[in-house]
């Protein structure tokens with residue numbers, strides 16, 4: 074079985090900027106949520122994403138945020154066409170031409186539906202096996218009117234006979250490939266779903282029971298509702314703490330939270346000695362009960378000599394995403410007499426947020442002196458403390 078995930082649209086209804094399938098929701102992008110839900114529901118399926126040519130980098134980041142089990146079996150993406158219909162056909166043709174035998178059943182699914190349940194996927198597969206072409210539908214709550222161009226009502230179809238249809242739409246692979254090819258050859262375009270392509274080709278399409286929870290993310294409001302639903306499921310709340318110290322030595326700058334700050338000394342260390350980034354990184358590892366910065370990046374390993382500490386922090390944040398979790402908040406404190414941290418606070422927050430791929434309002438940075446007491450007071454070194462709040466799904470949930 075194969076699943077074609079259509080992710081090539083521009084999604085202009087969510088507003089300007091990043092296409093909706095790459096918008097971040099509860100720590101991961103929409104597409105990553107969708108791919109991992111499909112992998113859970115269909116562990117053996119080959120999953121083929123169809124993406125927009127402009128989104129290659131965004132797509133690579135989305136896949137990098139998946140845990141290894143979800144990533145397994147996700148085929149190299151195919152670039153889609155100008156319409157949904159063309160994009161699906163590109164996906165089907167890639168499966169037909171691929172190195173593996175063409176699948177018996179194919180599901181065609183929108184990237185913007187990230188809540189497809191295991192039961193819905195199972196119903197789709199069964200319906201395709203029985204009927205050859207099948208789509209999920211849900212009863213409509215509103216009365217539907219067909220209107221004329223002048224806004225007058227032309228007809229009121231009986232509501233009991235109406236269904237709002239969803240994806241995954243499920244087909245015998247040869248049937249839908251043949252229907253798409255014939256439609257393309259005949260110049261029949263503007264068919265907005267794959268059932269319409271099958272209907273155009275004269276194939277009967279069965280409607281099976283959909284799932285009202287299988288919402289499609291279309292608007293900015295949908296994004297907010299989807300995020301609320303995802304966060305609600307992240308009930309395993311963790312707090313991790315991190316603490317780090319680096320000695321001050323000769324130099325003309327220090328790195329703090331990914332920002333280079335001029336100073337009359339430098340911080341001494343194996344990497345770039347970014348004491349603040351190290352504390353935050355350890356707080357994340359602590360929240361995950363996942364060792365510490367030294368166990369993931371041993372100082373004995375020469376490849377980390379002079380390393381950019383953003384590498385360590387980005388890695389720890391990725392470990393959170395791989396667990397299906399999100400970083401809810403990070404709060405950090407730098408302890409030093411000099412340099413003054415205040416003027417750099419906003420730049421540091423922005424850098425930390427960017428590196429962890431979370432929003433700015435989830436990062437706090439504070440600074441204090443130690444009133445000239447102790448090693449920080451004598452300016453022998455700089456200390457940093459951090460607390461990270463991480464939300465994870467319940468294991469096995």
Ligand code: MG
Pocket residue numbers: 317318319342346347348351
């Ligand atoms: Mg350190």
